[in-house]
Amino acid sequence: MIDEKLMTPRQIVAELDKYIIGQKDAKKNVAIALRNRWRRMHVKTDMQKEIVPNNILMIGATGVGKTEIARRLAKIADAPFTKVEASKFTEVGYVGRDVESMVRDLVGQAVNMVQKAKKEEVKEKAKQVVEDIILDALIPPVKSGKISNTSQNAVTSTDQMSDAELNERTRDRFREKIRSGEIDDRKIEISVQKSASSGMGMIGGGMDEASMINLQDMIQNMMPKKAKKRKVTIGEAKEILLDEESAKLIDMDEVKEEAIQKAENTGIVFIDEVDKIAGGSSKKGGGGPDVSREGVQRDLLPIVEGSAVNTKHGVIKTDHILFIAAGAFHVAKPSDLIPELQGRFPIRVELDNLTEADFYQILKEPKNALTKQYEALMMSEEVALEYTDESLYEIARMAFHINEEVENIGARRLHTVMSRLLNDILFDIPEEIPPNAKVLVTKEMVNEKLDGLVQSKDLSEFIL
Ligand SMILES: Nc1ncnc2c1ncn2[C@@H]1O[C@H](COP(=O)(O)OP(=O)(O)OP(=O)(O)O)[C@@H](O)[C@H]1O
Numbered sequence: 001m002i003d004e005k006l007m008t009p010r011q012i013v014a015e016l017d018k019y020i021i022g023q024k025d026a027k028k029n030v031a032i033a034l035r036n037r038w039r040r041m042h043v044k045t046d047m048q049k050e051i052v053p054n055n056i057l058m059i060g061a062t063g064v065g066k067t068e069i070a071r072r073l074a075k076i077a078d079a080p081f082t083k084v085e086a087s088k089f090t091e092v093g094y095v096g097r098d099v100e101s102m103v104r105d106l107v108g109q110a111v112n113m114v115q116k117a118k119k120e121e122v123k124e125k126a127k128q129v130v131e132d133i134i135l136d137a138l139i140p141p142v143k144s145g146k147i148s149n150t151s152q153n154a155v156t157s158t159d160q161m162s163d164a165e166l167n168e169r170t171r172d173r174f175r176e177k178i179r180s181g182e183i184d185d186r187k188i189e190i191s192v193q194k195s196a197s198s199g200m201g202m203i204g205g206g207m208d209e210a211s212m213i214n215l216q217d218m219i220q221n222m223m224p225k226k227a228k229k230r231k232v233t234i235g236e237a238k239e240i241l242l243d244e245e246s247a248k249l250i251d252m253d254e255v256k257e258e259a260i261q262k263a264e265n266t267g268i269v270f271i272d273e274v275d276k277i278a279g280g281s282s283k284k285g286g287g288g289p290d291v292s293r294e295g296v297q298r299d300l301l302p303i304v305e306g307s308a309v310n311t312k313h314g315v316i317k318t319d320h321i322l323f324i325a326a327g328a329f330h331v332a333k334p335s336d337l338i339p340e341l342q343g344r345f346p347i348r349v350e351l352d353n354l355t356e357a358d359f360y361q362i363l364k365e366p367k368n369a370l371t372k373q374y375e376a377l378m379m380s381e382e383v384a385l386e387y388t389d390e391s392l393y394e395i396a397r398m399a400f401h402i403n404e405e406v407e408n409i410g411a412r413r414l415h416t417v418m419s420r421l422l423n424d425i426l427f428d429i430p431e432e433i434p435p436n437a438k439v440l441v442t443k444e445m446v447n448e449k450l451d452g453l454v455q456s457k458d459l460s461e462f463i464l
Pocket residue numbers: 019020021022023060061062063064065066067068069272327328362366410411412
């Protein structure tokens with residue numbers, strides 16, 4: 001019964017380890033939550049209702065990996081994922097985004113994923129159709145009437161071949177050329193579907209976001225789709241037509257149905273900045289805004305607990321969606337959230353502040369490490385970038401120092417430091433630093449480029 005693709009908590013953590021340094025506790029808990037969702041879905045019915053979903057509250061300073069962990073988790077699970085900021089929501093009934101929009105986004109995401117997968121399945125079939133369309137534009141086929149006419153004469157020798165056969169041969173030759181990409185630069189005229197523009201104004205007054213989207217969608221579907229002639233290269237035509245033709249080959253109702261299921265059973269919603277909607281400031285006597293913040297929290301309750309949400313692709317039940325909330329909680333505390341909402345996020349994980357040693361590892365180890373990103377950027381111009389180990393320690397030390405002195409922005413500091421360090425080199429490629437050159441980043445270079453900035457608090461505040 002156990003799904004082959006389903007990873008065990010240990011395997012999930014091992015996968016997360018490839019991208020995120022440290023934060024063992026958070027990794028472990030998200031891994032358990034992911035597996036528990038599956039376990040809960042397979043519990044015998046009565047008990048199932050008793051088990052509350054394992055929604056998680058991540059607590060940690062900025063730039064320590066909260067979003068990154070959730071995003072990677074979704075990738076690992078091949079799950080629809082959406083990230084929202086709690087502070088952007090407004091209470092139902094007020095102008096702005098209502099909380100249900102996060103579920104609509106999630107379904108939209110799932111539709112994209114399923115659609116992409118289905119398109120991939122019909123790709124080969126669609127490619128054939130596309131070749132035919134391009135061929136027709138290049139060498140229009142001979143009218144079938146002629147074939148019966150000439151075939152009566154039964155000409156067999158090649159130089160007296162019928163028009164139809166000749167035509168067929170030429171088409172075959174060109175089919176090869178289209179396939180090999182040999183004539184990708186040649187221009188042809190194709191007609192492409194152009195959906196009627198949605199350039200209509202907002203429909204105002206007394207309508208919530210959901211019904212507004214539905215209405216716009218309905219109107220758009222009623223508008224006739226216009227075909228438009230366009231001159232494009234064959235290379236471009238292949239892409240445009242492949243997209244169009246594979247879309248024709250898939251059944252959108254099936255896509256929607258599958259997408260809803262996927263979102264219901266595997267979706268992950270990441271709610272960032274929940275501390276911003278906690279009513280912590282009420283102690284300072286803040287009046288108005290708190291009421292609305294609490295309203296947003298109340299609106300969140302049914303969604304997180306499990307309810308049905310109407311989307312343009314269908315109704316989705318939110319019972320098994322995994323919600324991960326996150327916040328720094330510097331000012332407000334988790335206990336400042338309304339008790340009901342606290343109860344919906346039973347798992348608390350605190351993320352550690354990153355150390356200098358973590359920074360060194362973050363620079364070096366993750367599959368997508370910054371150092372590797374810059375290497376790849378420069379390699380695209382055939383410049384080989386390398387770093388001495390000492391230089392990485394120095395970058396880590398400086399980043400950590402600036403975080404302490406100026407403001408702690410976590411691992412994001414590495415981005416600013418690295419960009420400062422390598423900017424001149426990026427500017428000098430390819431004129432001053434030509435292809436096949438080698439650039440070695442040394443500790444001395446790091447010091448030379450950054451020391452002045454790091455020494456002066458004012459400077460680093462502005463520049464790093
Ligand atoms: N522990 C870590 N290991 C590897 N990279 C990290 C780690 N923490 C942060 N990063 C990197 O730092 C950047 C910011 O991280 P992330 O977006 O996860 O921060 P956050 O904790 O969500 O912060 P915020 O509270 O501001 O949203 C990302 O590019 C991420 O790759």
